[in-house]
Amino acid sequence: MKAxxxxxxxxxxxxxxxxxxxxxxxxxxxxxxxxxxQGKYFEIQLNGSLSKDEAxxxxxxxxxxxxxxxxxxxxxxxxxxx
Amino acid sequence: xxxxxIVFPGSNCDHDAYHVISKLVGQPVDFVWHKETDLSRxxxxxxxxxxxxxxxxxxxxxxxxxxxxxxxKAFADEGKFVLGICNGFQIxxxxxxxxxxLIRNQNLNFICKHVRVRVENSNTPFTSEIPAGSILSIPIxxxxxxxxxxxxxxxxxxxxxxxxxxxxxxKGEVTKEANPNGSVSNIAGICNRNRNVxxxxxxxxxxxxxxxxxxxxxxxxxxxxxxIERLKRDNR
Numbered sequence: 471m472k473a474x475x476x477x478x479x480x481x482x483x484x485x486x487x488x489x490x491x492x493x494x495x496x497x498x499x500x501x502x503x504x505x506x507x508q509g510k511y512f513e514i515q516l517n518g519s520l521s522k523d524e525a526x527x528x529x530x531x532x533x534x535x536x537x538x539x540x541x542x543x544x545x546x547x548x549x550x551x552x
Numbered sequence: 553x554x555x556x557x558i559v560f561p562g563s564n565c566d567h568d569a570y571h572v573i574s575k576l577v578g579q580p581v582d583f584v585w586h587k588e589t590d591l592s593r594x595x596x597x598x599x600x601x602x603x604x605x606x607x608x609x610x611x612x613x614x615x616x617x618x619x620x621x622x623x624x625k626a627f628a629d630e631g632k633f634v635l636g637i638c639n640g641f642q643i644x645x646x647x648x649x650x651x652x653x654l655i656r657n658q659n660l661n662f663i664c665k666h667v668r669v670r671v672e673n674s675n676t677p678f679t680s681e682i683p684a685g686s687i688l689s690i691p692i693x694x695x696x697x698x699x700x701x702x703x704x705x706x707x708x709x710x711x712x713x714x715x716x717x718x719x720x721x722x723k724g725e726v727t728k729e730a731n732p733n734g735s736v737s738n739i740a741g742i743c744n745r746n747r748n749v750x751x752x753x754x755x756x757x758x759x760x761x762x763x764x765x766x767x768x769x770x771x772x773x774x775x776x777x778x779x780i781e782r783l784k785r786d787n788r
Contacts (some may be wrong), residue, residue, distance in 0.1 A: 483655070483700060484655070484658070484700075486656050486657070486698075486734075536609075536617075537609070539610055539613065539646065540651045541651075541652060541653040541700075542617075542655060
């Protein structure tokens with residue numbers, strides 16, 4: 471089983487890296503881009519013996535306690551059956 | 553009295569802090585490896601600057617799981633003194649010992665230069681020898697020093713006088729131009745409510761000798777040392 475975790479900056483938290491990327495994208499001539507925000511993506515391989523619910527619980531805990539900083543970031547967990 | 557300088561894998565200002573305490577402040581000091589779990593022999597610990605765990609994940613994010621951090625929390629809860637400098641400040645925020653977070657500098661650059669900070673509160677163990685309003689020249693060296701917190705936390709920091717240092721110009725004015733990294737309200741250093749934990753982005757240990765361009769940082773170590781000595785005298 472595989473889990474995917476997306477960690478993104480909370481709405482309202484300034485993202486200077488996203489801004490710089492946005493600026494470059496515009497300089498290159500790409501149009502219709504309103505905003506770019508940078509985040510992090512994690513792939514976590516899990517033992518096959520876990521149920522989907524157990525896996526979700528475990529990975530959510532890891533996302534909350536390790537992968538994200540609740541002051542500035544949100545996270546989203548997806549569990550993928552292979 | 554004894555100081556401890558905590559050494560995480562990737563700390564690189566630990567020797568500077570040790571040098572200042574041992575040679576310039578003239579107090580006993582140990583290096584404390586991050587696997588240590590007993591801090592009972594120390595009166596104050598310094599979390600030095602550097603790149604603990606290579607800044608992987610987020611600056612300070614992995615150091616908070618080092619065994620010593622449980623001890624640092626208990627140490628702080630006892631009212632003993634914790635000074636986090638640069639990466640040490642980032643670790644204190646990640647650990648929840650101080651509120652807020654430090655994110656990428658607004659201009660995306662790693663900034664290494666002397667800045668001026670105004671002492672906003674001299675009623676802390678770390679600034680007791682420095683009159684409020686004093687302007688200190690201390691260098692910064694960071695890419696993630698942009699202090700951020702929500703409105704509620706900022707109000708709380710202001711109401712409890714927890715903002716200890718603010719970036720300012722040479723006249724002591726707190727201006728947008730004097731803010732090197734985009735920190736909310738020009739914050740350069742804050743303490744906890746009990747005033748025994750201080751985190752600051754500028755490096756006072758790099759401003760303790762004339763040859764380095766400033767001795768202003770020494771006042772912070774002198775304040776803390778005098779505070780500890782006073783407490784020890786009073787307890788006798």
